[in-house]
Amino acid sequence: MKHLMTTLSGLALAGAMTTAGAAEITVGGKDYTEQLILSSMTEQYLDALGHDVTMRDGMGSTILRQAQENGQVDLYWEYTGTSLMVYNNISESLSREATYERVKELDAQKGIVWLSPSEANNTYALAMREEDVEERGIETLDDLADAVNDGEDLTLGLDAEFYARDDGWRPLQKAYDFKVQRSDIVRMDTGLIYSALRDGDVDVGMVYSTDGRVPAFDFQILEDNRGFFPAYALTPVVRQETLDATPELAEQMSILSELLDDDTISELNSRVDVERETIEDVAESFLQDNELL
The missing domain is CATH 3.40.190.10 (Periplasmic binding protein-like II)
Known part of the structure; x- marks a missing residue:
């Protein structure tokens, strides 16, 4: 209406x-x-x-x-x-x-x-496949930080802009107090992240919250429980x-x-x-x- x-x-x-x-x-x-x-x-x-x-x-x-x-x-x-x-x-x-x-x-x-x-x-977000969220018990960015700090093997797909932005990857790690090794980060074009995450080539991917592929590919956005993203x-x-x-x-x-x-x-x-x-x-x-x- x-x-x-x-x-x-x-x-x-x-x-x-x-x-x-x-x-x-x-x-x-x-x-x-x-x-x-x-x-x-x-x-x-x-x-x-x-x-x-x-x-x-x-x-x-x-x-x-x-x-x-x-x-x-x-x-x-x-x-x-x-x-x-x-x-x-x-x-x-x-x-x-x-x-x-x-x-x-x-x-x-x-x-x-x-x-x-x-x-x-349309906020930035990190997402995982729904089955991995259930299996690994990672539902929030705090959960992700804990998993990384505990040495869990996770590969992340990020695009170049998010990797370098002032509201992007580095300050996000600082806000949630974790550090991912460069060898565990794959930088790629934004569109490729979705297919890489869907196909299991990465475990966590940067997505946009309004992207239609998030529900279509059965992704779950990890809750930004500390309110990092504006x-x-x-x-x-x-x-x-x-x-x-x-x-x-x-x-x-x-x-x-x-x-x-x-x-x-x-x-x-x-x-x-x-x-x-x-x-x-x-x-x-x-x-x-x-x-x-």
């Missing part, structure tokens, strides 16, 4: 804006399924509203952020926790709401505006200069934000990664289903 009401109000708003504020907008995106879906969805949606849209997706987080700060990207979907810890170097633990307000305030000083957040929270509320961010020139973007993007939550994002991701639909088709059908195309 919420989605229906949002869509109906969105239809009227989007229709009224179709020609009024058409502008040249460069939409950016990161280099994994969820972000590729979102950038395609945003491109198709804004194009239907009459904007002249250019897409620059498939970028790393830091490179994409720099591109926005430098004016090469106008709009993309970011995660509040990433801005808090990676771009603004804030390590304190904050609530979801406080994280949003803090990054909104800090990034405003850099000419970046955080628009309406969605209900989707909230990663999925939110459109736009350059202040772009928003000043096209103020209706705020309300146009809020229509999409209100349609996105964890279950919706997970389903969209699964359609690409598990059912093998194309990025563009999934994005287009989502917009059509919500009568935004």
Whole structure:
């Protein structure tokens, strides 16, 4: 019902804006399924509203952020926790709401505006195969730390970005007081981690909490029982200069934000990664289903 009401109000708003504020907008995106879906969805949606849209997706987080700060990207979907810890170097633990307000305030000083957040929270996580969780008795990150410290033989699959991030692997080990030997860590592309974990090539893998392959491959996310990871509320961010020139973007993007939550994002991701639909088709059908195309 919420989605229906949002869509109906969105239809009227989007229709009224179709020609009024058409502008040249460069939409950016990161280099994994969820972000590729979102950038395609945003491109198709804004194009239907009459904007002249250019897409620059498939970028790393830091490179994409720099591109926005430098004016090469106008709009993309970011995660509040990433801005808090990676771009603004804030390590304190904050609530979801406080994280949003803090990054909104800090990034405003850099000419970046955080628009309406969605209900989707795509946090980093470590996962294991469900049968291994039951067999080894590892359900939380504290359990994992204890197993490592007790010398249990575990191989971990991590991607390069998580391995190096300020909210990633090294500070996670510090927070949970354990140390995995480099020889027990396999660094690989994000997408390969899921198949490696499924096939038993690694015992623990870095995953995204809204990735559709987590339930599809019978993975269990290990509980972050010490609350290490901040909230990663999925939110459109736009350059202040772009928003000043096209103020209706705020309300146009809020229509999409209100349609996105964890279950919706997970389903969209699964359609690409598990059912093998194309990025563009999934994005287009989502917009059509919500009568935004």
